[in-house]
Amino acid sequence: MILQQLVNGLSLGAVYAVFAVGFTLVFGVLNVLNLSQGAVFMWGAYVGLEAVRTLQLPLPAAMAVAVVAAGILGVVTEWLVFRPLQRRGAHRWMGMVGSLALARILIGAAQEVFGTQVVRYPDSALIDATIVIGAARFQGLQVVAFGVALAMVLALGILLKFTNFGRAIRTVAFDETVARLVGVPVGRVRVVTFFISGALAGGAGGLWSLLFQSVSPFMGDTILLKGLTVLILGGLGNVVGALVGGLLLGLVEVGSIVAVGSGFRDAVGFGLVLLILLTRPTGLFATREAKRA
Amino acid sequence: MPPARLSRRQAIALSAAVALAPGTSLGQAGAGKVAKIGLVQSTTGGSAALYGTEQKQAIELAFDEINDARTLGDITLRALHADDGADRGQTVNIFQRLIRQDKVVAILGPSLSNSAFAADPLAEQAGIPVVASSNTAPNLTKIGNFIFRTSVPEDQVFPTVLAYAVKKHGVKRVALVYGLDDALTRGAHDVQRKAVQDLGLEPVGIESYQRGDVDFSAQLTKIKAQKPDAIILGALAEEAAAILRQAKQLGFDEKVVFVGCNANISAKLFELAGPAANGILVGAAWFAGYDHPKSKAFVEAYRKRYGSTPDIYAAQGYDAAYLIAEAIRRADTVTDGRAVRDKLAGIQDFEGVLGRFGWSAERDATVTPKVLIGDGQAKVFVAAPAV
Numbered sequence: 001m002i003l004q005q006l007v008n009g010l011s012l013g014a015v016y017a018v019f020a021v022g023f024t025l026v027f028g029v030l031n032v033l034n035l036s037q038g039a040v041f042m043w044g045a046y047v048g049l050e051a052v053r054t055l056q057l058p059l060p061a062a063m064a065v066a067v068v069a070a071g072i073l074g075v076v077t078e079w080l081v082f083r084p085l086q087r088r089g090a091h092r093w094m095g096m097v098g099s100l101a102l103a104r105i106l107i108g109a110a111q112e113v114f115g116t117q118v119v120r121y122p123d124s125a126l127i128d129a130t131i132v133i134g135a136a137r138f139q140g141l142q143v144v145a146f147g148v149a150l151a152m153v154l155a156l157g158i159l160l161k162f163t164n165f166g167r168a169i170r171t172v173a174f175d176e177t178v179a180r181l182v183g184v185p186v187g188r189v190r191v192v193t194f195f196i197s198g199a200l201a202g203g204a205g206g207l208w209s210l211l212f213q214s215v216s217p218f219m220g221d222t223i224l225l226k227g228l229t230v231l232i233l234g235g236l237g238n239v240v241g242a243l244v245g246g247l248l249l250g251l252v253e254v255g256s257i258v259a260v261g262s263g264f265r266d267a268v269g270f271g272l273v274l275l276i277l278l279t280r281p282t283g284l285f286a287t288r289e290a291k292r293a
Numbered sequence: 294m295p296p297a298r299l300s301r302r303q304a305i306a307l308s309a310a311v312a313l314a315p316g317t318s319l320g321q322a323g324a325g326k327v328a329k330i331g332l333v334q335s336t337t338g339g340s341a342a343l344y345g346t347e348q349k350q351a352i353e354l355a356f357d358e359i360n361d362a363r364t365l366g367d368i369t370l371r372a373l374h375a376d377d378g379a380d381r382g383q384t385v386n387i388f389q390r391l392i393r394q395d396k397v398v399a400i401l402g403p404s405l406s407n408s409a410f411a412a413d414p415l416a417e418q419a420g421i422p423v424v425a426s427s428n429t430a431p432n433l434t435k436i437g438n439f440i441f442r443t444s445v446p447e448d449q450v451f452p453t454v455l456a457y458a459v460k461k462h463g464v465k466r467v468a469l470v471y472g473l474d475d476a477l478t479r480g481a482h483d484v485q486r487k488a489v490q491d492l493g494l495e496p497v498g499i500e501s502y503q504r505g506d507v508d509f510s511a512q513l514t515k516i517k518a519q520k521p522d523a524i525i526l527g528a529l530a531e532e533a534a535a536i537l538r539q540a541k542q543l544g545f546d547e548k549v550v551f552v553g554c555n556a557n558i559s560a561k562l563f564e565l566a567g568p569a570a571n572g573i574l575v576g577a578a579w580f581a582g583y584d585h586p587k588s589k590a591f592v593e594a595y596r597k598r599y600g601s602t603p604d605i606y607a608a609q610g611y612d613a614a615y616l617i618a619e620a621i622r623r624a625d626t627v628t629d630g631r632a633v634r635d636k637l638a639g640i641q642d643f644e645g646v647l648g649r650f651g652w653s654a655e656r657d658a659t660v661t662p663k664v665l666i667g668d669g670q671a672k673v674f675v676a677a678p679a680v
Contacts, residue, residue: 004514004543012508012510213565214531219507257515258511258515262473262512263473
């Protein structure tokens with residue numbers, strides 16, 4: 001049973017991690033909290049679903065479409081909300097409120113287009129294989145989700161660490177003015193950062209909707225809160241921290257259901273956040289403020 | 294507003310009433326009397342509109358049948374429909390208008406329990422009987438002696454279903470799963486827990502979840518280790534579907550019986566759960582395939598007129614319409630709400646589409662619950678095989 005619960009926790013946590021990494025990236029690079037991320041997650045899920053249902057695409061292609069579409073939506077967030085606000089020299093709280101407003105618009109639009117009822121993938125699109133190891137049963141999908149999640153985060157890590165563009169992103173994260181002075185194309189870096197962040201949210205949405213067979217206009221609200229939790233667990237703007245924090249939150253949630261019951265699940269999760277804020281205010285894995293992203 | 298001065302609208306209403314008055318009194322003296330009945334059903338306002346519309350259609354169908362057959366002699370039934378948009382403030386306004394201006398003799402509705410708690414006291418005060426056909430909240434009829442309902446609450450249905458599971462499948466150990474933060478699922482859970490206790494079953498686990506949850510694997514893994522014979526769900530259709538599906542994925546024994554609640558009787562359950570919904574047991578006061586002459590005739594007439602299959606709210610609305618008609622016939626009045634109420638309360642052994650039923654001391658419908666079983670292939674609930 002413990003092994004099975006580990007599987008349950010890690011597959012849940014993997015999706016949290018993918019979402020949170022995108023969330024933390026924008027925060028780390030641009031020092032803004034993008035609250036439309038949950039709505040982008042939801043739209044990613046719907047685009048993936050419609051790619052399968054309406055366009056009859058095979059699942060991997062549908063996921064790719066969802067990821068790209070969500071990435072574009074991320075860029076739209078930058079164009080519609082963050083860039084105009086930055087140009088006007090608005091306080092970064094304004095970006096938070098602006099992105100929240102955009103999220104509500106996106107949710108409203110989804111309600112109009114797709115209705116408010118929960119929908120799911122057709123049976124033909126599902127991976128039904130089950131792997132049994134001892135007392136634990138892995139769904140094929142859980143393994144795939146976990147693998148895809150790790151691959152996505154790893155790819156981002158490599159991009160940030162070993163490519164010129166990654167260095168450019170990290171320079172912007174360090175200080176936008178400094179980046180400008182050394183000739184980093186800050187505007188382009190911002191756009192790409194929002195694209196990656198949106199794409200990760202969309203990827204998380206696709207994985208989530210496949211794993212739990214549930215797509216609805218309101219699905220982004222819960223994960224947004226989980227994303228905030230992970231953001232703090234892992235340290236604001238810390239990509240590796242978000243990965244580990246996501247997995248940790250999945251395990252903690254499952255653990256709290258096992259130990260005390262689901263009524264206390266969120267209390268345990270947020271209790272953990274409070275504990276970390278009080279004892280390690282920079283998060284579990286943060287080293288120094290300057291080393292964001 | 295000072296009572297002495299009339300607004301423009303009131304003045305128009307008043308003159309209209311004066312203009313109509315001679316006609317009405319003439320009617321009462323002569324050939325036909327018209328019994329005006331308020332029909333307060335939401336036809337807009339989200340999901341409430343789904344079952345509000347069903348009830349409105351079924352009641353209008355019933356009234357037309359009764360009028361065509363001249364069942365009430367020289368009395369004709371007239372439904373005054375008003376849509377409250379699932380907003381209880383509106384329901385209150387509508388009740389006031391129906392009682393004071395339209396002078397209805399009875400009200401059928403409203404669609405939502407919330408609205409009923411707000412508006413029913415007005416009717417109670419005015420002495421106008423109200424028959425609800427979709428309110429299932431506990432204690433609704435405690436509002437007063439004039440409040441009746443043909444909608445059957447969970448606690449009258451669930452014990453029969455669980456007893457069936459015990460008899461048919463030898464269920465002894467049960468686990469319960471319910472939604473923690475929803476009045477409907479919590480209410481269902483309370484009823485279920487009491488039934489488990491009353492039947493002397495052993496609860497081996499009680500798990501909960503929160504609104505919006507889609508991952509139930511942790512709860513189900515916990516339950517699986519307890520080896521229950523049955524899992525009882527106090528969950529909405531979406532969540533019940535996810536639970537059924539995930540239990541299958543986690544490799545629950547095929548013999549484990551799932552017992553659902555009222556809210557699971559929905560096409561959504563099959564749509565979302567697929568074959569995993571096969572074999573789930575639920576209880577209902579009525580279902581479209583119910584083998585009873587009145588019910589069959591109703592389903593056929595409804596389909597013919599509206600082109601769709603009626604749901605349980607339509608059936609309960611249809612019976613409410615016939616009950617109020619019968620009460621008016623016995624009271625032989627189109628104005629005296631109190632007389633109609635007394636005759637209504639006196640109706641026992643009424644043969645409706647729900648089968649035979651009467652009123653409990655609390656003016657709830659007493660009706661034999663039907664045990665239904667999910668058919669994953671046909672995506673419908675059918676009558677469960679006899680024990």
